[in-house]
Amino acid sequence: LAKTTQPISMDSYEGQEVNITCSHNNIATNDYITWYQQFPSQGPRFIIQGYKTKVTNEVASLFIPADRKSSTLSLPRVSLSDTAVYYCLVGYNTDKLIFGTGTRLQVFP
C-alpha cells in the first residue's frame, strides 16, 4: 500500500492557481491516484482521479509524471470556497484505504 506525503498547509489568494503535490514513491503498477476535498464537519468528496499524464475535469487538473512517484493537483483561480483540506489517496481496488495527513489550503481575499 503506497504511503503518501503532502505539505501540511498552503496559503493562497483568490484568483490564483494553486498546485498541491503528493509524493508516493512506492506506488504500484496498478495503483490509481485519487484526490479528495474535505470541508469541516463533512466527509471527503471525490475531486479527480488519474493513472498517468494529465487528467482534467470541471474543477481541477491532475498532473502525473512518467515515473508516477508524485502527482500534482492543480486548482485554477481559487476562491474562498476552496478553503478546505485536500487528500491524495493511492491504490487500485485495494481493500485497505489509508489517507495521508492531507494539505490544509487557506484562501485569502
Add this chain to the structure above:
Amino acid sequence: SQTIHQWPATLVQPVGSPLSLECTVEGTSNPNLYWYRQAAGRGLQLLFYSVGIGQISSEVPQNLSASRPQDRQFILSSKKLLLSDSGFYLCAWKGLSSTGELFFGEGSRLTVL
C-alpha cells in the same frame, strides 16, 4: 443511484457508556465498507473495513468494535467509551470494481464527557 446514510449525526455520551453508530448503503451490492475517525483538527484514521458480511478487519486496536450483520449495514460499537473516543466518525463505501473512489456518509460527531 447509490446513497449512504449514517446516524446519529450528533451524540454526547458520558465516559464508560456504550456506543452504537450505524451506517447503511443503498443502491449497490457487496460494497467494501469503512469506518474512519477524525479527531479535532486531525486527519482521517482508518478504524475498520469490511469486504463482506461478517468479515471485519481492524486497523487500530482499541475499545471499539465493528460488525457487518447485513451486506449493506456496518455498525461501530463500544462497550465503554473513553474520553479519547471523541471525534467525527465517517462511514464510507467502495464498489468492488472501483479504482479507489470512496463515497462518504454525512458523519457522526461524538463527544465523550
